[in-house]
Amino acid sequence: MVSLASEVEPDRRAPFVARKSTRQAVLIWCFLAPSLLIFLLYRILPLVWNVVLSFEAWSPLKPAIFIGLENYEEMLDDDVFWQALWNTLYVVASAPVGIAIALGLALLVDTDIRGRNIYRTLIFLSYPLMTVAVAIIWRWMFDERVGLFNYVARSLHLVDAPIPFLNSFTWALPSVIAANIWQMLGFYMIILLTGLQNIPGNLYEAAEIDGANAFRRFLRITLPLLRPSIFLCFVIGMLNSVTSFDLVYVMTGGGPGRATEILVTYIYKLGFVQTRFDYAGAVTVVFFVLLLVIAWAANRLSGGNAGAVERD
């Protein structure tokens, strides 16, 4: 979001309409109030409450006791927490793979070939669908006995025994990530396509006259001008994949062992399976700080120009 300060115009109306402008201010605040109330209840208050919980020993019946940093100290020795943190970072690191594939697709559907709208629709189709159903679809695709992947691999004699994708410590997390990329691909593609279409065509013509080949044009014109869109994809992709609770919960439940446990599923289990709201609160605080750090780092990498993502 750019130029926040400049949007606030001082009220230049003459004093004799002062009563009217007070009425206006009241009206404006009345209009804002319901939304503000919702955000206060479900965004701001929870955030503060999480921090408070993280310093407490909480139980459903007794009053909470302040225990300082004990919850955080517990986290240091908690192997599951470190595993979940590591898996979450792994998921974040996989976002660029999806974006790279989507960039290739965006370049292809940006050409003037026939049927490009049909291709766009088909590739985008999986994005708005219910993630729980998508997760069940992918469970079935990865099925050990009759899943398509194992069927193809066995028919082509690539493997001797079927791979239990979702029950294997090596394959479970990459399988979940593959399903996530499959669902997000169309969305990345559309964002990047919008970015591509905003690049003025005469830049390419000029470069062609100067003798730059297609690869150099892509490297020198397309990529730099597409940076805001790529950054936007990364932030959205990151937020989407680290919070893909539905996918992990339905596909593997965090297993086998803790192989696909990510922070959001761990927080859920701590809170609502083990009823340890205090410790879950501490893990949530760490999770939230992690998100802020990654967003900040991505912003720096993109040239510190997050405001440029806003386009019309």
Next chain:
Amino acid sequence: MRRYPRWPIHLALILTSFVMLVPFYWVFKTSISGENIFNYPPSIIPRNPNLFYYVDVWYAIPFARYFLNSVIVTVLTIAANIVLNAMAGYALTRGFRGKTFILMLFLSCMMVPFQATIIPAYLITAKLGLLDSYLGLALPQFSTIICIFVFKASFDAIPASLIDAAKVDGLSEWRIIWTIMMPLAKSAMATNVILSFIWSWNNFLWPLIMTRSPEMQTLPLGLSRFLSYQEDTTGALYAFCIMVLAPGILLFLLAQKEFIQGLTSGATKG
């Protein structure tokens, strides 16, 4: 631009489309299969296709109830979103004291993912006495910041002279919004409807946490519960899956332009 051969592009795109569609087909094939779904090798084309699994779903689970719950929660969410977001979006087009603060507040709220608030959100909803109710299911999504900014951008584009003219004619602020500005902000409204539909219809974590009774479960929750009761031993799971996906796919194909526009403008405005 120089001419280039088209067929490699078509080939790559056809292959990608194939990858995007095959998972749907694999599940659909299973759902209408007439044989044991674990027969190896799996048949590519379903043998003696029939709809038995769909009948199973109808009798094994309260599909209609889940569907109704999902519809009620989604309609509540969409209605609240349009009214609340339009009001807030309109307020933000005006200059007032504290506007910068409100804008900063909204922008920083956007950084808070819902998953990071589930525990206090649960406690708050419990204090409000709204656990296991339609209102409690919909309330956290009653207003969304992205959609407020979509409305604001759309209202900003309406010429001020039009509103001044309406004021001269003596229309109240409320009437101006609903009779002049809203009809001119149709695309913002479409974006709002689509985004809140998707967020509410597909929402899983929140219903999972706060519904207790089986008769309050929504479709995604019903689907995941069915999976946990039955594991994936029966083709009925896949029939259920198709029944859940079908309305979404149909809606998307009918209004794909609005969908794509809405989802991307939601993202880029945010």
